Amino acid sequence: MTHSFSQLGLSQHRVECLEALDFKEPTPIQAQTIPLLLEGKDMVGQAQTGTGKTAAFALPILERVDPASGAIQALILTPTRELAVQVRQAIHSFKSDRDLRVLAIYGGQAIDRQISQLRRGVQVVVGTPGRMLDLLSRGELSLAQVQWFVLDEADEMLNMGFIPDVRKILKQIPKERQTAFFSATMPPEIYKLTKQFLNDPVTITVEQPKAAPSRINQIAYKIPRVWARPTVLQAVLELENPASAIIFVRTRRDAANLTQQLQGAGYSADEYHGDLSQGQRERLLGRFRQGQIRWVVATDIAARGIHVDDLTHVINYDLPDSPESYVHRIGRTGRAGNEGTAISLIHPLDLWKLRGIEKHVNQTIPVLPTPTRSQIEAQRIEQLTEEIHGILTGERLASFLPLVSQLGEEYDTSAVAAAALQMAFDRYPAVGEKLDALNSPKPVKKTPPPSPIKRRSSGVASS
Incomplete structure (x- = not known):
């Protein structure tokens, strides 16, 4: 050596x-x-x-x-x-x-x-x-x-x-x-x-690089229905709350559509694919590296130009066709001695691909159930609590105290605080109701009982 x-x-x-x-x-x-x-x-x-x-x-x-x-x-x-x-x-x-x-x-x-x-x-x-x-x-x-x-x-x-x-x-x-x-x-x-x-x-x-468990935490989330993939992704983003992430999709159209959905839900995301000009790509990468964009939705080929040392997450919106591509994707996180997380969204039809990946990286990748509404809300409350701790030690807090005093003349101060928290909580993207519908048992379509056969009138009066 x-x-x-x-x-x-x-x-x-x-x-x-x-x-x-x-x-x-x-x-x-x-x-x-x-x-x-x-x-x-x-x-x-x-x-x-x-x-x-x-x-x-x-x-x-x-x-x-x-x-x-x-x-x-x-x-x-x-x-x-x-x-x-x-x-x-x-x-x-x-x-x-x-x-x-x-x-x-x-x-x-x-x-x-x-x-x-x-x-x-x-x-x-x-x-x-x-x-x-x-x-x-x-x-x-x-x-x-x-x-x-x-x-x-x-x-x-x-x-x-x-x-x-x-x-x-x-x-x-x-x-x-x-x-x-x-x-x-x-x-x-x-x-x-x-x-x-x-x-x-x-x-x-050279032996193909394997994902090191100590460096990259690999997990998967279950998708119960094919059409639910965007909803599950949004739930996973809420639950995991990545500081920075590349979300891998198959096609340019997928990148554009998914980015539009994420932006429409209020997330900091942008698309990166072959239809962008070189200038557009360079500007986007600059914003991504500076933290002005949290998540980039990218195709495999375009993403070969993305290198961010402190990338926290890689998300496989769709699993790649080869285990080697999977290793290449997830290797973009966990660099420079940092730890990273690789998340894959798995439909039952994707399990055969997952088994091939597990064999290639020589480890089992746990498949977690679809996140629930209660998990998402608990995560949001935890995040709000951390933000509040930071605000309480900040300098801008004093400028809002007169407003609290004014409202306190009419309402209890704890009720005022709870109302402010509710406002902050309600500004999160609405994914809870979609998860409720997704996680509830699929209703069984009941066949209505046959209607009784009506006897045709003979036209003869009964005696």
């Missing part, structure tokens, strides 16, 4: 740069990958996001790039613009030469600005397939001197339908190059790609 970056073959000034960034020990993917890439080998790294793979390929590239040349020497392909920006920022932090320039190119940003930067000279380009092909077709992106190519999150490229674009780009890069693919899984299509474009690659597989 390698315990320091200095043992991996990196230059001393690179190691000092990492120490300044508080990088103390290499992760398993870094320890295995960096020496091989420094030797010039092609490789396939099978590792999840969050294992440190960006540094695993970025550090060897930075060791070899020539800042004196204005030509593009390294090309890194990512499936989303969020990931492109994230990788670019990471590489920029690792570089120790001011003359070395790293550029992220992606859709949603003015192409003229990217063209201008390319013309000034860039050594490392990180980008998405669509924008790269656009710039290639315009003759503004020259790959003639690329010596290193990295395909990041190859399986996501496949899921998003980008593999044909990846092939087009690879065919425009010199064959005499060093190539690395990184992927969480290895579908047949990606395996075929490695056989076609990599030269005798070394395969590095």
Whole structure:
């Protein structure tokens, strides 16, 4: 086991740069990958996001790039613009030469600005397939001197339908190059790609990260009926009261609809998905990190650009299709030594997915019953009590005392306090009645007794 970056073959000034960034020990993917890439080998790294793979390929590239040349020497392909920006920022932090320039190119940003930067000279380009092909077709992106190519999150490229674009780009890069693919899984299509474009690659597989029980508390709540999912989510949010949370949904439409429902109920929430412009996403993330928004409703692919160290909760509004995606989702909480909570909403039809997840993370995830109205109200009273304790020690309390004295001439002061509490309590979103209806036994539809058969009159009078 390698315990320091200095043992991996990196230059001393690179190691000092990492120490300044508080990088103390290499992760398993870094320890295995960096020496091989420094030797010039092609490789396939099978590792999840969050294992440190960006540094695993970025550090060897930075060791070899020539800042004196204005030509593009390294090309890194990512499936989303969020990931492109994230990788670019990471590489920029690792570089120790001011003359070395790293550029992220992606859709949603003015192409003229990217063209201008390319013309000034860039050594490392990180980008998405669509924008790269656009710039290639315009003759503004020259790959003639690329010596290193990295395909990041190859399986996501496949899921998003980008593999044909990846092939087009690879065919425009010199064959005499060093190539690395990184992927969480290895579908047949990606395996075929490695056989076609990599030269005798070394395969590095890092064990998929498991959710640590001491760091991430994993629980699930039961959904008795499919249509009740929004109501159960609202109840769970009331009960758990997350300081900050990402709520994962399947589609952009789901994100928009759920956000509208939460905002309509008075919650601090906003949506994050592929239909937003880059500027909208960046502004939303800024507000989220500053605590101006408590909860973000996001799709999996868009959420790859969300990184918040003190995120308290991850909520699976819908379970993902693969256990690996589940681990990737919940790994966004419990970071930097903090504890986190992962909550999943489970309908009986989802139990088979849950069992697969439990097997993958090697632990049982308790499924709790749907929250009740009494639980929600008890939680609200507890929250109000804490808020009142804080107000009683605050400075603004004195400005309200004359009003209490005035009302006290007509009412008992305890009644005045109770009325104020009722006002505060009634401002909470109304979810209690919905829960009552949801938790009550489903009424059995009774079949009415058959009506008596009327005898047809014979028309003959009785004697």
